[in-house]
Amino acid sequence: MSLEISDVSLRASKRLLIDKLSLSVAPGEIASIMGPSGCGKSTLLAWLCGALPEGITGSGTVMLAGERISDRPMEQRGIGLLFQDDLLFPHMNVENNLAFGLPAGLSRSERQHRIQNALRAAQLEGYDKHAPSQLSGGQRARISLMRTLLAEPKALLLDEPFSKLDAHLRGQVREFVFTTIQQRNIPALLVTHDRQDCPERIITLETNDTVSVKND
Numbered sequence: 621m622s623l624e625i626s627d628v629s630l631r632a633s634k635r636l637l638i639d640k641l642s643l644s645v646a647p648g649e650i651a652s653i654m655g656p657s658g659c660g661k662s663t664l665l666a667w668l669c670g671a672l673p674e675g676i677t678g679s680g681t682v683m684l685a686g687e688r689i690s691d692r693p694m695e696q697r698g699i700g701l702l703f704q705d706d707l708l709f710p711h712m713n714v715e716n717n718l719a720f721g722l723p724a725g726l727s728r729s730e731r732q733h734r735i736q737n738a739l740r741a742a743q744l745e746g747y748d749k750h751a752p753s754q755l756s757g758g759q760r761a762r763i764s765l766m767r768t769l770l771a772e773p774k775a776l777l778l779d780e781p782f783s784k785l786d787a788h789l790r791g792q793v794r795e796f797v798f799t800t801i802q803q804r805n806i807p808a809l810l811v812t813h814d815r816q817d818c819p820e821r822i823i824t825l826e827t828n829d830t831v832s833v834k835n836d
């Protein structure tokens with residue numbers, strides 16, 4: 621179930637942000653994307669999900685688990701997202717926040733079963749009825765990841781998911797997220813400014829239209 625990106629070019633008006641980038645991410649691999657502010661990291665993730673903002677154009681092909689997904693609408697791509705803000709609904713308890721990630725059409729007992737499994741995986745059994753405001757930043761980050769994974773994405777895109785956590789939590793959450801991705805065996809692309817976040821391969825985007833792929 622690998623993620624294969626071929627010949628991606630992205631333009632903002634007349635400016636070329638990314639020029640024919642190709643890369644492949646293996647199942648369970650976390651490839652990091654680094655580069656200066658404004659070079660197009662978040663735009664690349666937006667393009668991969670099929671959610672380019674107005675004013676940006678893109679071309680290229682994305683294959684996920686052997687299927688071409690670049691022509692599909694966003695909700696049919698099978699891609700999960702995690703951001704620096706946890707985006708949990710503050711007025712919903714943890715259980716309902718998790719339920720929001722579930723696919724449609726499951727029986728009540730199957731929904732409960734999956735939610736309990738997610739709580740166990742997040743090491744937060746018994747927190748079903750808590751409000752997000754009653755959780756620590758690290759606990760919220762773990763619930764956010766689980767909510768994303770409950771939709772059973774075939775790939776995960778992470779846009780600076782640890783940047784708002786303090787140093788102590790950051791290491792713990794990072795380890796939790798990386799271990800979970802490896803256990804699920806799905807490919808992941810991680811945008812970050814922090815080299816310490818990068819577990820494996822680093823893809824460096826540069827502003828002068830060049831892209832280099834390094835193995836650190």
Ligand SMILES: Nc1ncnc2c1ncn2[C@@H]1O[C@H](COP(=O)(O)OP(=O)(O)OP(=O)(O)O)[C@@H](O)[C@H]1O
Nearest residue numbers: 632656657658659660661662663664673674675676
């Ligand atoms: N809707 C838009 N229309 C035109 N230009 C845009 C639009 N959205 C972003 N841009 C430009 O595209 C470029 C890339 O933005 P992007 O957010 O992808 O950069 P980034 O590498 O993620 O930066 P940072 O590290 O600061 O988050 C920037 O120069 C930005 O001004």
